[in-house]
Amino acid sequence: MLPLRQPFDVAHDDAQANAAQTSGAPLTLGRAIVVTSGKGGVGKTTTTANLGVALAKRGAKVALVDADVGLRNLDILMGLESRVRHHVLDVLEEKVELNEALVRDKNFPNLFLLAAAQSREKDEVDTESMRDLIEELREQFDYVLIDCPAGIEMGFTNAVVGAQEAIVVCTPEVSAVRDVDRVVGLLGNAFSPQLIINRVRPHLVHKGKMLSVEDVNSILRLPLLGVIADEPDVIVSTNKGEPLALRTDTATAKAYHTIAARIAGEDVPAPMVEYKETFMDKLGSLLGGRR
Amino acid sequence: MKARKIVLTSGKGGVGKTTATVNIGAALAKRGHRVILVDTDIGLRNLDLVLGLEKRIVFDLVEVIEGRCQVRQALIKDKRFESLAILPAAQTRNKDSITEAQMARLIDELADMADYVLIDCPAGIEGGFRNAIAGADEAIVVTTPEVSAIRDADRVIGKLAERSIPMRLIINRIRPDMVRSGDMLSIDDVCEILSIELLGIIPDDEEIIDTTNRGEPLVLGEGYRLRGIYEKIVRRLEGDLIPFTNLDAPGFFGRLIGALKAG
Amino acid sequence: MTFNDVFNNLNRLFGREKSGETAKERLRLVLMSDHLSLAPDMVEAMKRDLVEVVSRYVEVDRDKIDVRFEHQDSVFAMLANVPIISVNRTPSPPAGPPRRRRRKKRLAQQNGQAPPQSTINPAPAT
Numbered sequence: 213m214l215p216l217r218q219p220f221d222v223a224h225d226d227a228q229a230n231a232a233q234t235s236g237a238p239l240t241l242g243r244a245i246v247v248t249s250g251k252g253g254v255g256k257t258t259t260t261a262n263l264g265v266a267l268a269k270r271g272a273k274v275a276l277v278d279a280d281v282g283l284r285n286l287d288i289l290m291g292l293e294s295r296v297r298h299h300v301l302d303v304l305e306e307k308v309e310l311n312e313a314l315v316r317d318k319n320f321p322n323l324f325l326l327a328a329a330q331s332r333e334k335d336e337v338d339t340e341s342m343r344d345l346i347e348e349l350r351e352q353f354d355y356v357l358i359d360c361p362a363g364i365e366m367g368f369t370n371a372v373v374g375a376q377e378a379i380v381v382c383t384p385e386v387s388a389v390r391d392v393d394r395v396v397g398l399l400g401n402a403f404s405p406q407l408i409i410n411r412v413r414p415h416l417v418h419k420g421k422m423l424s425v426e427d428v429n430s431i432l433r434l435p436l437l438g439v440i441a442d443e444p445d446v447i448v449s450t451n452k453g454e455p456l457a458l459r460t461d462t463a464t465a466k467a468y469h470t471i472a473a474r475i476a477g478e479d480v481p482a483p484m485v486e487y488k489e490t491f492m493d494k495l496g497s498l499l500g501g502r503r
Numbered sequence: 504m505k506a507r508k509i510v511l512t513s514g515k516g517g518v519g520k521t522t523a524t525v526n527i528g529a530a531l532a533k534r535g536h537r538v539i540l541v542d543t544d545i546g547l548r549n550l551d552l553v554l555g556l557e558k559r560i561v562f563d564l565v566e567v568i569e570g571r572c573q574v575r576q577a578l579i580k581d582k583r584f585e586s587l588a589i590l591p592a593a594q595t596r597n598k599d600s601i602t603e604a605q606m607a608r609l610i611d612e613l614a615d616m617a618d619y620v621l622i623d624c625p626a627g628i629e630g631g632f633r634n635a636i637a638g639a640d641e642a643i644v645v646t647t648p649e650v651s652a653i654r655d656a657d658r659v660i661g662k663l664a665e666r667s668i669p670m671r672l673i674i675n676r677i678r679p680d681m682v683r684s685g686d687m688l689s690i691d692d693v694c695e696i697l698s699i700e701l702l703g704i705i706p707d708d709e710e711i712i713d714t715t716n717r718g719e720p721l722v723l724g725e726g727y728r729l730r731g732i733y734e735k736i737v738r739r740l741e742g743d744l745i746p747f748t749n750l751d752a753p754g755f756f757g758r759l760i761g762a763l764k765a766g
Numbered sequence: 767m768t769f770n771d772v773f774n775n776l777n778r779l780f781g782r783e784k785s786g787e788t789a790k791e792r793l794r795l796v797l798m799s800d801h802l803s804l805a806p807d808m809v810e811a812m813k814r815d816l817v818e819v820v821s822r823y824v825e826v827d828r829d830k831i832d833v834r835f836e837h838q839d840s841v842f843a844m845l846a847n848v849p850i851i852s853v854n855r856t857p858s859p860p861a862g863p864p865r866r867r868r869r870k871k872r873l874a875q876q877n878g879q880a881p882p883q884s885t886i887n888p889a890p891a892t
Contacts, residue, residue, distance in 0.1 A: 250547055252516010252626035257651065282628050283514055283658055285651035293796045294806035330658075331803045334629050362516035362626035364546050365598055386716060387521065387549040394547060394594075413709070421713040444678065448686050450650050451789035650789050657797050685784030692790045696797065 241350040242273070245357055245475070246375035246403070250391030252362025254383045255410040258446060260359040261289040262457040263379075266472030268323035269457070272354040275314065277326045277346070279371035280361035281337055284328035291318060291453025292325050301329040304341045310348055319458060324353075334367040346374025355475075364398060378403035379437065379475075383411045384423035389431055396432065407434040408471065411442035414487035425484065438471040440464060441485040506539070506614040509621050509740075510639035512663075514655030516626030518647045519675040522711060524623040525553045526729075527643075529720040530737040532587035536618040539578065540589045541610065543635040544625035545600065548592035554581060555718020556589060565593035568605045574612055583723055588617075598630045603637035610638025628662060636663065642670040643702060648677055648688040656697060671702035673736065678707045690747075703736035704747055705729065794834065816846065825851045 247260045257280075264276045278286035281301065287293040298313035303326070310326075317323035326349070329336075349356045360371035372378070378399055382392040396405055409425055416422035425439050443464055449456045457468040467483035474480060511524045521542075528540045542550035545565065551557040562577035567590070574590075581587040590613070593600070613620045624635035636642065642663050646656040656672075663670050674693050681687035694701055708729055714721040721727040722734065735745045799806040813833045820826055827849040834845050 251549075253518055253652075254516075283655045285515075285654060288650050288654065288792070288796065293792065293799070297805045330800050334627075363598075363629065363631065365627065365629045365631060367627065367629060383517075385712065386552050388517075390549065390552060391547050413712075416709060416712060421709070421716070423716070444681055444686070447649055447678075447681065448785045451686065451688075451785035451792075453650075453788075453792060650793055653793055654796060654800070657800070661801075682786070685786050688786050688789050688793075692786065696790070696793055 239351060241347070242353045243355055243377060244346050244350055244375045245355065245377045245379055246279075246360050246372045247357060247379045247381060248360035248368065248371065248395055248399075249381045249388070250362070250364060250395035251383075251388045254381050254388050255440070255446075256362075256381050257285050257289055257359050258450070258455075259379070259381050259408060259410065259440075260286060260357050261455040262468040263472055263475070264290075264323055264355075264357050265317075265320070265455045265457040266468045267355050267357075267475065268317070268320040269469070270472060270476060271322065272476070273322045273352065274320075274355045274357065275324045275326060275349045275353040277349070277356060277358045278328035279342075279358050279367060281328045281332055281334045281367065281370075282330065283361065284330050286359050287315075287325060287327045288453060289450055289455065290325055292327075293453070296325075296327040299327045299329040300342075300345070301332050301336060303345060304338060310345070334361070334365065334370065337366070337370045339370055339373050342370045343374045364395065368395075368398075372399070372403070375403060378405040379408060380405050380432075380434065381408050381410050382428060382432065384409060384417070384425070384428055386423070389423070389428055392432060396434065405434055406437045407432060408437050409439045412439055412485050413442045414485050418487040436482050437474055438467055438483040439485050440467050440483075504618075506537075506617040506620045507641060508610050508614055508639045509619065509641045509643060510624050510636050510668075511621060511643045511645055512624035512632065512635065512659055513626070513645045513652070514628060514659040515646075515652045518645050518652050519705070519711075520626075520645050521549050521553050521623050522715060523643070523645050523673060523675065523705075524550065524621050525720045526722050526733045527737060527740070528587060528619070528621050529581075529584065530722045530733045531619050531621075531740070532581075532584045533722065534737060534741075535586070537586045537616070538588070538619045538621065539613050539617045540587070541613065541620060541622045542589065542592040543606070543622055543631060545592045545596055545598045545631065546594065547625065548594050550589055550623050551579075551591045552718065553715055554589060554720065556581065556591075557718075560591050563591050563593040564609070565596050565600050568601050568609055574609070574616075598625070598634065601634060603634055606634045607638040628658060632659075632662075636666065636668065639668060642668050643673055644670050644697075644699065645673045645675055646693065646697070647675050648682075648690075648693055650688075653688070653693060653696060660697060660699060671700045672697060673703040673705065674701070675705045676707040677704055701747070702739055703732065705732055798834065817848065820848055824853050827851050 247256050249256050260276055264274050268274045276286060277300065278284045287296050292315050295315045298308045302308045303310050303313045314324040314326055317325065346356055346358065358371050358375055361367035380392050380396060382388050399405055407429065409428055412425065413422055417424045429436060441464060445456055445462065445464060456462065456464050459465040460469065470480055470483040474482065511520050513520050524540055528538045532538045540550060541564065542548050543564070551560055556579050559579050562572040564577070566572050567574050567577045578588040578590055610620055610622065622635050622639055625631035644656050644659060646652045660670065672694070674690060677690065678687055682689050690704055710721060710727055710729065714724065722730050732748070738745050795806050795809065798809045802809060816833065817826065817828065817831055830849045832847040
């Protein structure tokens, strides 16, 4: 754990130092990737937080941008909610400098959060200014991950405007697949969307009560980044504000690290989840299939 | 007599608004009420899919509002229930194709034709949300015992309070084992934080995934564990005083599983 | 270090972290902050100042103070539950914040004078 100190000042200085470093070197812009889905509650924010951590763990400079104005949650998932002083709209309206609004992560000095405004509305965001803001972030960071709000209204438009790539998150449910299909249609030919299938319950797939990865992707036909299982750990990690990818030993954490490696261009296979019959399953079927 | 106009909303998506709308609607219809379900998620409609009525859509909500068809032409009756109908959202239009005033008028018109009009609200608090609550005179706030869902629900409760819309709470996807082990917020915690009246507690159950896949509301099937829970919610809506099931106390099967897991 | 960090560290220290409890504490603070449009550490500072003012008149049980913000009908209200241990018989006058008083006291001592208002902290009534 890092020594405890005043987070705001540190964030400020470091980000400025980063900016100073990059200003001398030839300017290579980072990658801005929007994490989107159409449907809410499929795990966009969880994905953003974990991929941010996993990419930062690889040493990349990462900025996470919460584009869900009015319903921000990325700060909570990162456990940074008490450190947020300024937000995206403060920066867009030039009340503060970008570097003042960036909150540094507790665990990684190279990971920053730009929080959404909570008491404002999504249509207060100026789309062109948002595009400029993302570009400014790309000058400082290797990766800019943008957490898109649910729906396809103004919040969606403003979240995708500065991105060049998209990660679409889907769950194996008919409504989520339909919404992702709609969003991919709206993204058009740009953004080269890649798919993460989240919340897979292998035992339900095995029993034929849940769409399989193949089912989902036979409909969506997108390059697959990886598959994440539905685990109660996710709720615990949200409770604590500690993304699962902080660890390296659990299956879910490993899956996020592998996905991060794939995003970084490593040639590794997409993480999958496999069905393993447990003792409880056997007992369950013995007792008449109640479970 | 005019129908009760109830919006189901949550702020956060994916907490089970549409599933709750469908099952409460079907349970109300089963108790003999005339029910209309309205999907206000223009551009991302799903209510039709959850009820298995997606193939029968001819007209949609926006076409009704634009006067291209009569309300009755757009309503799709559920074959399993003559007293249950849905008004689907448009899929290829924007949420700003309609105004709050138009929506309020439409809901009012529907209220003449039913006993309950249930309005399924889109995620978020943008235009779609404002339209969905425009015609409602009551609200059911759906949340899950997760930090982000509760924070979003709190935002929505604030917005509904500004408009003086009375509201009640459904807590969905409770996992009693996680509450017992201290890894999930309890019903009391959620109620204390949100401080609005409780209408229902729904445990997390895999049968909901299966029934949604098949487009069958579980209150219509036999032997589903959640069926009784929805029936109680509906009776509370009707005004009956029904005590809440204590999910924290493990049943025999739960104790057996617990003992086996511990061993 | 914020309240949350203290809370988490304490829990970690005792090795028994109930994440549901952590979630509840985090939610309480973050919702207060959302409602007031104030950063959580500002909310904490406000609570601290409030307690500071109250304890000038009465002795309070600082560990059991509960300040929360709630919607009551359409009004947003701050509810403070401050258990009082004892009532001070001679309350200190409502002077400025304590830091300024201390400086006055120090200045007075430097000038070789007896500190004014030497009964600033009367013994609590028993």
